[in-house]
Amino acid sequence: MPDSAFTPSRPIPYGRQHITEADEAAVLAALRSDFLTQGPAVAAFEKQFAEYIGARYAVAVSNGTAALHLCALALDVLPGQRVITTPLTFSASANCVRYCGGEVHFADIDPATGLIDLNKVRALLDAHPQGHFTGLIPVDFAGLAVNLEQARALADQYGLWIIEDACHAPGGFFVDSQGQEQRCGNGNFANLAIFSFHPVKHIATGEGGMITTNDEALYRRLLRLRTHGITREPADLIHESHGGWYMEMQELGYNYRLPDLNCALGLSQLARADEGLARRRQLAARYDAAFAPMPGVTVLAPGHAGHAYHLYVIEVADRKGLYDYLRTKQIFTQVHYIPVHCMPYYEGLGWRAGDFPLVEEYYSRCLSIPLFPTLTDEEQDYVVACISEFLTRIKN
Numbered sequence: 001m002p003d004s005a006f007t008p009s010r011p012i013p014y015g016r017q018h019i020t021e022a023d024e025a026a027v028l029a030a031l032r033s034d035f036l037t038q039g040p041a042v043a044a045f046e047k048q049f050a051e052y053i054g055a056r057y058a059v060a061v062s063n064g065t066a067a068l069h070l071c072a073l074a075l076d077v078l079p080g081q082r083v084i085t086t087p088l089t090f091s092a093s094a095n096c097v098r099y100c101g102g103e104v105h106f107a108d109i110d111p112a113t114g115l116i117d118l119n120k121v122r123a124l125l126d127a128h129p130q131g132h133f134t135g136l137i138p139v140d141f142a143g144l145a146v147n148l149e150q151a152r153a154l155a156d157q158y159g160l161w162i163i164e165d166a167c168h169a170p171g172g173f174f175v176d177s178q179g180q181e182q183r184c185g186n187g188n189f190a191n192l193a194i195f196s197f198h199p200v201k202h203i204a205t206g207e208g209g210m211i212t213t214n215d216e217a218l219y220r221r222l223l224r225l226r227t228h229g230i231t232r233e234p235a236d237l238i239h240e241s242h243g244g245w246y247m248e249m250q251e252l253g254y255n256y257r258l259p260d261l262n263c264a265l266g267l268s269q270l271a272r273a274d275e276g277l278a279r280r281r282q283l284a285a286r287y288d289a290a291f292a293p294m295p296g297v298t299v300l301a302p303g304h305a306g307h308a309y310h311l312y313v314i315e316v317a318d319r320k321g322l323y324d325y326l327r328t329k330q331i332f333t334q335v336h337y338i339p340v341h342c343m344p345y346y347e348g349l350g351w352r353a354g355d356f357p358l359v360e361e362y363y364s365r366c367l368s369i370p371l372f373p374t375l376t377d378e379e380q381d382y383v384v385a386c387i388s389e390f391l392t393r394i395k396n
């Protein structure tokens with residue numbers, strides 16, 4: 001075990017963006033071009049992202065939360081409709097249902113993976129008449145892919161749509177019943193999938209998001225909803241065109257566009273996505289090896305080939321103690337997540353601590369430790385040494 005004689009030259013966060021000179025040049029070129037927004041970088045980013053993910057269509061939007069909102073709108077979520085999601089996610093996964101007046105319901109997690117337990121989803125669906133629920137929002141938590149083939153079978157049986165929240169998982173995959181790798185967000189099972197380009201995610205554009213789908217009708221609706229509900233497509237017009245300027249606002253949409261500056265950065269980052277993913281997986285394997293023999297540490301879902309490793313999550317008994325100790329060592333970990341149903345807003349809607357004991361038990365022990373492509377081996381060894389030190393010397 002390396003000792004902690006090494007001191008980091010700067011604080012080590014749990015995640016950090018990687019900006020290169022190529023990224024800077026790409027943004028500068030966009031800044032000097034004719035288009036700061038609504039220009040060619042948008043479609044180029046969408047096309048290349050769709051190819052990377054393996055989906056037919058992609059729609060760039062201002063952030064992951066806007067992506068979720070547009071998905072809920074495109075699927076016509078109505079007041080009173082009931083949608084099931086996981087309590088182990090960022091609140092935005094659930095909030096999109098509330099934006100449309102729908103009701104959020106939860107199914108507890110499988111504690112071995114951190115993913116929504118599809119058996120619990122089935123039990124919830126079975127306990128109510130057909131049509132009681134309208135949708136399912138699974139989350140590829142930490143970068144581990146939900147088995148969407150199984151989720152789709154369930155959704156088809158009960159008449160649900162699926163929005164896959166793949167914010168943690170660009171490049172992640174699961175292996176389907178035919179032995180095929182199914183990439184997160186590829187649109188083969190979910191109606192819609194969403195990604196975020198917040199700097200802490202795999203691909204950074206400042207703020208930014210993307211929706212992917214294989215459904216052409218949903219794709220066209222999303223394009224319209226992203227820009228105020230406006231269309232210029234001759235084939236889609238309701239009235240006869242008045243001339244070259246003619247456009248129609250056909251439904252209530254928003255301005256959720258992603259500017260060319262951000263898309264140019266996204267394109268440049270996307271070119272390095274596989275490299276970053278490979279380094280995340282390499283670092284995760286190094287952590288796995290370091291923690292396997294270490295008593296007092298449990299790794300969440302180790303050894304999954306398709307894991308995209310947005311987060312590396314460990315579970316320890318004295319989580320608060322470890323979090324505070326690591327801060328004194330310049331290591332800034334994070335907790336993902338405080339369960340959504342425990343948030344005061346959701347308590348106001350009738351949910352309570354105690355409703356989902358498995359995710360609450362997980363929450364009491366989880367800690368996301370540093371994982372990002374530019375984390376050095378030396379820094380990682382230091383993180384491991386500090387955790388070991390806490391568990392052996394400080395704690396006992």
Ligand SMILES: *Cc1c(COP(=O)(O)O)cnc(C)c1O
Pocket residue numbers: 063064065066089090092093139165167168195196197198207208209
């Ligand atoms: C980051 C994130 C979002 C929201 O994305 P923003 O771009 O920050 O709006 C939604 N869901 C999950 C699981 C996320 O990690």
